Amino acid sequence: MNQKPSLFTVVSPRLLDIYDISNGIVVVIDVFRATSTIATALYNGATRVIPVDSVDKCIQIGKTTGGITAGERDGKVIEGLAHGNSPAEYPRSFIAGKTLVLTTTNGTRLLHMALNNGASEVITGSFPNLSAVCDHLVAQNKNVVLGCSAWKDRFNLEDALFAGAVIERIRDHFAIHCDSSLMAEDMYRLHKNDIKQFIRKTTHWHRLAAYGLEADLEYCVTADQANVLPVYRNGDLVSLTGPAGGS
Amino acid sequence: MNQKPSLFTVVSPRLLDIYDISNGIVVVIDVFRATSTIATALYNGATRVIPVDSVDKCIQIGKTTGGITAGERDGKVIEGLAHGNSPAEYPRSFIAGKTLVLTTTNGTRLLHMALNNGASEVITGSFPNLSAVCDHLVAQNKNVVLGCSAWKDRFNLEDALFAGAVIERIRDHFAIHCDSSLMAEDMYRLHKNDIKQFIRKTTHWHRLAAYGLEADLEYCVTADQANVLPVYRNGDLVSLTGPAGGS
Numbered sequence: 001m002n003q004k005p006s007l008f009t010v011v012s013p014r015l016l017d018i019y020d021i022s023n024g025i026v027v028v029i030d031v032f033r034a035t036s037t038i039a040t041a042l043y044n045g046a047t048r049v050i051p052v053d054s055v056d057k058c059i060q061i062g063k064t065t066g067g068i069t070a071g072e073r074d075g076k077v078i079e080g081l082a083h084g085n086s087p088a089e090y091p092r093s094f095i096a097g098k099t100l101v102l103t104t105t106n107g108t109r110l111l112h113m114a115l116n117n118g119a120s121e122v123i124t125g126s127f128p129n130l131s132a133v134c135d136h137l138v139a140q141n142k143n144v145v146l147g148c149s150a151w152k153d154r155f156n157l158e159d160a161l162f163a164g165a166v167i168e169r170i171r172d173h174f175a176i177h178c179d180s181s182l183m184a185e186d187m188y189r190l191h192k193n194d195i196k197q198f199i200r201k202t203t204h205w206h207r208l209a210a211y212g213l214e215a216d217l218e219y220c221v222t223a224d225q226a227n228v229l230p231v232y233r234n235g236d237l238v239s240l241t242g243p244a245g246g247s
Numbered sequence: 248m249n250q251k252p253s254l255f256t257v258v259s260p261r262l263l264d265i266y267d268i269s270n271g272i273v274v275v276i277d278v279f280r281a282t283s284t285i286a287t288a289l290y291n292g293a294t295r296v297i298p299v300d301s302v303d304k305c306i307q308i309g310k311t312t313g314g315i316t317a318g319e320r321d322g323k324v325i326e327g328l329a330h331g332n333s334p335a336e337y338p339r340s341f342i343a344g345k346t347l348v349l350t351t352t353n354g355t356r357l358l359h360m361a362l363n364n365g366a367s368e369v370i371t372g373s374f375p376n377l378s379a380v381c382d383h384l385v386a387q388n389k390n391v392v393l394g395c396s397a398w399k400d401r402f403n404l405e406d407a408l409f410a411g412a413v414i415e416r417i418r419d420h421f422a423i424h425c426d427s428s429l430m431a432e433d434m435y436r437l438h439k440n441d442i443k444q445f446i447r448k449t450t451h452w453h454r455l456a457a458y459g460l461e462a463d464l465e466y467c468v469t470a471d472q473a474n475v476l477p478v479y480r481n482g483d484l485v486s487l488t489g490p491a492g493g494s
Contacts, residue, residue: 015259015402018400153262154427155427183404187434201429
């Protein structure tokens, strides 16, 4: 078969069901900061990351698995949980061999929507694992949807920039007839050389920088610092590449 | 009051209800080609344009009003209607003093959603009436939502480019904390000097150019060729500025 697989970019979870994702790969993107933290924890040897969409579930699953519970609201660790959403909280010395139970609203919802709509595989993408995502998508040669988690369903720039970074690298391997993808690639090309400055203009920067997270956010737009491939398997995100889990 | 009114860009009708549009102005944008045709028909002296979302309604309202019925599918006039969606079909010699009943799916739906969500005013925007839209928004000094009609709820570039053109001109009059608006302005600045070339990359171009509509689409991204302000009043779009209706 000579026909290239398709690639679409979805700018909000609310638009996901417009696209046919059956038997395709969905890349869940939540640059600030869930998918950046997931890549980092797995890169640093976490056995698995369990993404959950509520604090109650996080506490409950933390108890049954003995995992580290994590989640933030307004820049602070949520009461009842042990840790926050920052990738910097999960160095190898702390997270290797452990389970991380991570509360994330936008990203977890998109992940479940992708599974319910028949995706054959769900992986997570972020700048820290950009190359691992690109290499996998090219190797699989299947239809791809780059799913931006957005913020409360609103389009956000940082997820679009990551989609654009992927597209710039793998465009020749896919048939791309999608204005969202053209936009994402243009935005990435326009800002790739000033990305740490540009993200200061985004709404999410303004929400998070107030909590002193500037260094965190700059890490989240830096490529290949945690180059693993998180793949969803039966409720867990596990690493298919790079440093194996286990201590 | 010194606080500037807000401005948001909504990239798909599905996302409209996320935004508070109560007492604000919604600009319905459907560059290819509904809102371009609406501006052109009113500029050329149409008494009013009645936007409808189905062929049956178009035929029925055409009968009761004596209006010209218009609508296309796949580049051809829909059976039972008299004319198509092209702005070029509505010169002054033909449309002056008449009512146009225009079938448009994406744009009409967004318009009704805006009214149902409490917008105080709905106007239509397109490159042919760019300046009239900008002048009105600055003069009104109210909150604004730039509503892209999209294509079957998918983000499209041509509507985003128009939103960006508006933002580039009026940004200093508004408080803009909105990634969609940042993106739209960036995309417009990036492509404003090659817009007739750039639109050839969009998905909508590929759908419509197959029907020989290239000149039509180039007109639809040319500023201020039909500089009126279409405002929705009790079911009709009427011109508040420029050449009055009536022959």
